[in-house]
Amino acid sequence: MRIVDTNIIVRYVLRDHEEMYAKAKTLLEEQEIFIPLEVVAEVVYVLEKVYRTERTDIRETLLTLSDYENLSFYEHDLMTESFTFYCDERLDYIDALLCAYKKIKYAEIDSFDKRLNNVLRQITTIDADDS
Amino acid sequence: MEAIKLTKTIRSHTLQISELDQFQGQTVEIIILALEQTPRTKPVRTQKKSAGGMLSKYKNIELWEQESHAWERAVKEKYANR
8 A cells, every 4th residue: 555645645736846737647647546535634734724725726626636547535425425514504624524434424523612502503414214 | 028138337335216217116136247348458547637737827836834734724625714
């Protein structure tokens, strides 16, 4: 299994250093790479908190990356759904992931965070046994 | 015996199969069978759009050293508002 660190993805999407971009491009476009959710989360934080990137731009870019045939993501559908909550509800990315866990995996989420709880309450899930 | 045959590419630990409606309430047997694939000499990127440089309008190399503190900053900002 080959995994890339956050900075490989950040250099690739920002293209702010041509030599590093070329190395990142080779890895991300030609190698079989696994990208854990932890790396996705850190990429989001770097782009949002450091580079002040618009959430919708982050979503579009990472979802484009997730379409690469040679890249595999942990719980791809979870990651895809998390960006809906991240952009539409403007939640912190980890909170958005928790919402995706509820919607996709039917997980019960407990939190003291009122804002998160408000969003969680609005998520309707379809139980496989309720037909 | 009802049966369906599907071909899907596994990308995560979860599969969404809308065709399962007809089996609701039934006990089913699930078999995952890997299809043989033609060996590739080099992985081929088949996606139409590239993410490379998609966010280049935000680049600022003076911010590089802040990258390692991004997660910490996110946590501080999140809990500062409570």
